[in-house]
Amino acid sequence: xxxxxxxxxxxxxxxxxxxxxxxxxxxxxxxxxxxxxxxxxxxxxxxxxxxxxxxxxxxxxxxxxxxxxxxxxxxxxxxxxxxxxxxxxxxxxxxxxxxxxxxxxxxxxxxxxxxxxxxxxxxxxxxxxxxxxxxxxxxxxxxxxxxxxxxxxxxxxxxxxxxxxxxxxxxxxxxxxxxxxxxxxxxxxxxxxxxxxxxxxxxxxxxxxxxxxxxxxxxxxxxxxxxxxxxxxxxxxxxxxxxxxxxxxxxxxxxxxxxxxxxxxxxxxxxxxxxxxxxxxxxxxxxxxxxxxxxxxxxxxxxxxxxxxxxxxxxxxxxxxxxxxxxxxxxxxxxxxxxxxxxxxxxxxxxxxxxxxxxxxxxxxxxxxxxxxxxxxxxxxxxxxxxxxxxxxxxxxxxxxxxxxxxxxxxxxxxxxxxxxxxxxxxxxxxxxxxxxxxxxxxxxxxxxxxxxxxxxxxxxxxxxxxxxxxxxxxxxxxxxxxxxxxxxxxxxxxxxxx
Amino acid sequence: xxxxxxxxxxxxxxxxxxxxxxxxxxxxxxxxxxxxxxxxxxxxxxxxxxxxxxxxxxxxxxxxxxxxxxxxxxxxxxxxxxxxxxxxxxxxxxxxxxxxxxxxxxxxxxxxxxxxxxxxxxxxxxxxxxxxxxxxxxxxxxxxxxxxxxxxxxxxxxxxxxxxxxxxxxxxxxxxxxxxxxxxxxxxxxxxxxxxxxxxxxxxxxxxxxxxxxxxxxxxxxxxxxxxxxxxxxxxxxxxxxxxxxxxxxxxxxxxxxxxxxxxxxxxxxxxxxxxxxxxxxxxxxxxxxxxxxxxxxxxxxxxxxxxxxxxxxxxxxxxxxxxxxxxxxxxxxxxxxxxxxxxxxxxxxxxxxxxxxxxxxxxxxxxxxxxxxxxxxxxxxxxxxxxxxxxxxxxxxxxxxxxxxxxxxxxxxxxxxxxx
Numbered sequence: 022x023x024x025x026x027x028x029x030x031x032x033x034x035x036x037x038x039x040x041x042x043x044x045x046x047x048x049x050x051x052x053x054x055x056x057x058x059x060x061x062x063x064x065x066x067x068x069x070x071x072x073x074x075x076x077x078x079x080x081x082x083x084x085x086x087x088x089x090x091x092x093x094x095x096x097x098x099x100x101x102x103x104x105x106x107x108x109x110x111x112x113x114x115x116x117x118x119x120x121x122x123x124x125x126x127x128x129x130x131x132x133x134x135x136x137x138x139x140x141x142x143x144x145x146x147x148x149x150x151x152x153x154x155x156x157x158x159x160x161x162x163x164x165x166x167x168x169x170x171x172x173x174x175x176x177x178x179x180x181x182x183x184x185x186x187x188x189x190x191x192x193x194x195x196x197x198x199x200x201x202x203x204x205x206x207x208x209x210x211x212x213x214x215x216x217x218x219x220x221x222x223x224x225x226x227x228x229x230x231x232x233x234x235x236x237x238x239x240x241x242x243x244x245x246x247x248x249x250x251x252x253x254x255x256x257x258x259x260x261x262x263x264x265x266x267x268x269x270x271x272x273x274x275x276x277x278x279x280x281x282x283x284x285x286x287x288x289x290x291x292x293x294x295x296x297x298x299x300x301x302x303x304x305x306x307x308x309x310x311x312x313x314x315x316x317x318x319x320x321x322x323x324x325x326x327x328x329x330x331x332x333x334x335x336x337x338x339x340x341x342x343x344x345x346x347x348x349x350x351x352x353x354x355x356x357x358x359x360x361x362x363x364x365x366x367x368x369x370x371x372x373x374x375x376x377x378x379x380x381x382x383x384x385x386x387x388x389x390x391x392x393x394x395x396x397x398x399x400x401x402x403x404x405x406x407x408x409x410x411x412x413x414x415x416x417x418x419x420x421x422x423x424x425x426x427x428x429x430x431x432x433x434x435x436x437x438x439x440x441x442x443x444x445x446x447x448x449x450x451x452x453x454x455x456x457x458x459x460x461x462x463x464x465x466x467x468x469x470x471x472x473x474x475x476x477x478x479x480x481x482x483x484x485x486x487x488x489x490x491x492x493x494x495x496x497x498x499x500x501x502x503x504x505x506x507x508x509x510x511x512x513x514x515x516x517x518x519x520x
Numbered sequence: 521x522x523x524x525x526x527x528x529x530x531x532x533x534x535x536x537x538x539x540x541x542x543x544x545x546x547x548x549x550x551x552x553x554x555x556x557x558x559x560x561x562x563x564x565x566x567x568x569x570x571x572x573x574x575x576x577x578x579x580x581x582x583x584x585x586x587x588x589x590x591x592x593x594x595x596x597x598x599x600x601x602x603x604x605x606x607x608x609x610x611x612x613x614x615x616x617x618x619x620x621x622x623x624x625x626x627x628x629x630x631x632x633x634x635x636x637x638x639x640x641x642x643x644x645x646x647x648x649x650x651x652x653x654x655x656x657x658x659x660x661x662x663x664x665x666x667x668x669x670x671x672x673x674x675x676x677x678x679x680x681x682x683x684x685x686x687x688x689x690x691x692x693x694x695x696x697x698x699x700x701x702x703x704x705x706x707x708x709x710x711x712x713x714x715x716x717x718x719x720x721x722x723x724x725x726x727x728x729x730x731x732x733x734x735x736x737x738x739x740x741x742x743x744x745x746x747x748x749x750x751x752x753x754x755x756x757x758x759x760x761x762x763x764x765x766x767x768x769x770x771x772x773x774x775x776x777x778x779x780x781x782x783x784x785x786x787x788x789x790x791x792x793x794x795x796x797x798x799x800x801x802x803x804x805x806x807x808x809x810x811x812x813x814x815x816x817x818x819x820x821x822x823x824x825x826x827x828x829x830x831x832x833x834x835x836x837x838x839x840x841x842x843x844x845x846x847x848x849x850x851x852x853x854x855x856x857x858x859x860x861x862x863x864x865x866x867x868x869x870x871x872x873x874x875x876x877x878x879x880x881x882x883x884x885x886x887x888x889x890x891x892x893x894x895x896x897x898x899x900x901x902x903x904x905x906x907x908x909x910x911x912x913x914x915x916x917x918x919x920x921x922x923x924x925x926x927x928x929x930x931x932x933x934x935x936x937x938x939x940x941x
Contacts, residue, residue: 122818
């Protein structure tokens with residue numbers, strides 16, 4: 022199917038998310054849409070999929086102009102979308118999810134379960150997408166859930182498949198499998214729109230690359246370009262893709278975990294018997310696919326989650342199940358994974374957020390009274406030093422962009438006297454410029470002799486920053502390796518291959 | 521991910537069951553005099569006509585039978601301890617039945633304080649079936665609403681409203697079918713209001729629900745005072761006649777309980793079957809459940825989330841409205857705050873029954889029995905206050921919600937307003 026976008030413009034209030042975007046996807050083509058977070062890729066795809074209405078411009082399918090009032094219309098025209106957050110009902114079976122909205126029925130509106138399962142088996146066989154129709158989706162690994170999404174789109178006779186950041190949640194091996202699936206679908210004549218900001222994947226699989234920046238198409242390039250050239254096109258200036266790290270003498274252990282076991286909210290042990298040492302002047306990168314216990318481990322260290330058994334020692338002090346306040350006072354700097362939920366009070370000002378964990382202490386308070394002058398001085402200095410882009414220190418922190426919100430948290434945590442710095446997903450959702458900055462700050466902490474822990478599901482980040490890489494799988498640390506062992510080896514560990 | 525079950529919670533309920541068993545054995549068993557007897561009779565009261573089959577009276581030694589019942593409860597507790605959390609709910613239900621039977625043995629023992637030296641099992645079951653029926657209507661209403669993702673706390677309000685208008689219609693027309701229709705329409709109207717505020721204005725569903733209950737309670741009290749009191753022929757309090765099913769109603773015990781019931785009772789049973797089938801076997805049900813679990817996913821395949829929710833909440837309101845009429849039709853004359861919290865018990869039955877129609881029936885039967893006994897036990901001069909037994913459904917619900925009895929999982933999007941992106 023040939024899909025052509027002509028001059029698509031989408032505005033939200035005064036903000037133009039898509040500005041006269043035109044592109045054409047040919048049949049059997051893997052067309053990559055490359056752009057940073059916030060460049061307008063997802064908005065554009067939601068327009069194509071009928072979830073949003075364009076203010077201007079038109080969509081042509083095989084030369085014919087179409088208008089979608091909802092995603093059902095788009096599906097009927099042969100457009101399928103695999104969303105970044107899966108549109109699957111966790112408690113339904115694979116078959117139920119695939120047929121939802123297009124159910125085969127018998128008399129009285131009864132579901133025809135057999136027909137549904139057969140439909141999936143046919144599609145599985147035809148495109149080599151192996152999955153059990155009767156499996157319950159929530160019991161499937163993420164890679165298979167994504168496969169269900171693809172089957173769902175294909176079952177609606179999709180000729181154009183939109184994949185929105187499909188690799189964010191996958192292991193390297195699952196990514197390879199997905200790439201193979203994409204190639205075989207393209208070979209079968211399906212058109213694919215592949216949205217991503219990951220340069221490696223683009224080069225591996227794309228036929229054509231459309232680069233968008235700040236809502237505009239800036240270039241259409243071929244995948245033969247180098248990663249550096251692609252990054253330059255995406256960001257609009259040359260960027261450093263590597264992190265400069267000088268050699269530092271590694272000192273004594275500042276953070277020691279011994280046989281730590283932690284349960285999640287449902288009471289399931291999601292971290293079991295984890296032991297780990299983080300030394301002065303060392304970045305310990307915890308790698309792993311999301312949902313393998315990293316989140317809960319960091320929460321346990323920061324005192325936000327009960328430690329079932331084992332001990333955590335920070336700078337020689339036992340902080341197991343101490344209160345978050347005690348742990349912060351003991352010298353932990355913590356950048357939480359969900360910055361808007363756990364890192365900031367969005368409706369408070371930048372200045373107040375910058376003293377969130379020290380507001381009751383000198384010099385920001387004296388007795389019962391806050392010392393607002395000190396709070397303001399602190400804010401002015403930190404905004405300057407950490408290059409936070411804001412209309413002022415009194416602006417609500419919620420009005421800042423994601424990258425600047427993250428800078429506020431990093432500034433707050435690093436401006437205190439800490440011995441260990443722990444950052445969960447420090448660059449998630451940030452643009453390349455902010456990533457560079459946050460990375461340089463993390464390395465600076467390490468160079469000044471602090472222990473640093475970063476948790477990241479981005480393998481590139483792990484490899485660029487980590488002095489040591491601890492790989493988590495199913496709640497245990499499978500191995501602690503040097504980043505020099507390579508992405509293949511670490512990818513295998515992330516998939517549980519080390520066990 | 522590993523899925524080791526929680527150890528602690530399954531054990532808490534096991535310990536509670538063992539403690540309950542011990543209490544039964546000690547207080548109801550050894551607390552009874554050694555020569556005390558308990559008599560269970562089965563002859564139906566108020567039903568004339570010939571009875572081809574009879575059940576004789578059951579006379580037991582109170583002490584030893586209650587000790588055995590206590591031991592059975594302890595055994596169920598031990599089994600829960602060992603095999604948690606599989607079927608913990610069923611075992612807990614069994615223990616609760618044993619407890620109530622032991623309570624009845626103890627309360628009616630003779631010699632003892634009781635004025636009535638026997639328990640008529642048939643009338644206990646008939647009386648509690650009338651309450652269970654109302655609870656079934658209420659919890660089915662909850663199933664319909666919550667499966668689509670809207671919490672209906674307003675069941676109590678729909679009961680009261682349905683009962684009020686049902687009474688007026690039944691008194692003026694003496695036609696309970698019309699009364700049921702009127703109750704359904706009024707309940708549907710309240711359902712629509714709940715859905716409108718919840719879906720259109722994304723208001724907090726629990727708050728709207730509570731507001732609707734309070735409003736209905738006050739409104740019907742006011743109308744009762746201003747309209748029904750001066751015009752008593754609008755509130756005669758005639759009850760609906762039973763429709764015995766030939767032959768089947770002659771079966772001892774279950775005949776009078778199941779086959780000599782009102783049309784409302786049969787309707788409730790029919791509705792359970794219909795809703796259960798529709799929810800789990802049909803396209804409609806799949807879509808409703810998808811809307812209640814993951815509305816965004818439903819929307820992405822062209823299902824209209826708002827319309828589905830409106831439809832279900834309106835249907836749920838209608839069912840609860842009929843439930844209110846059914847209550848009035850079996851209990852008589854409308855009074856202010858007539859349903860005395862049964863709507864909340866229905867909500868508890870919904871949770872205890874894990875948001876399924878069949879589970880709601882089991883829970884309704886259990887809670888109906890306990891609600892009936894809360895009142896019925898007074899005639900035995902039992903030194904237990906009826907309010908204490910009235911707490912039973914709520915205590916059980918707290919235990920269920922706290923995860924003490926197996927794992928309960930409401931629909932994932934239950935109570936969360938849905939906004940189109």
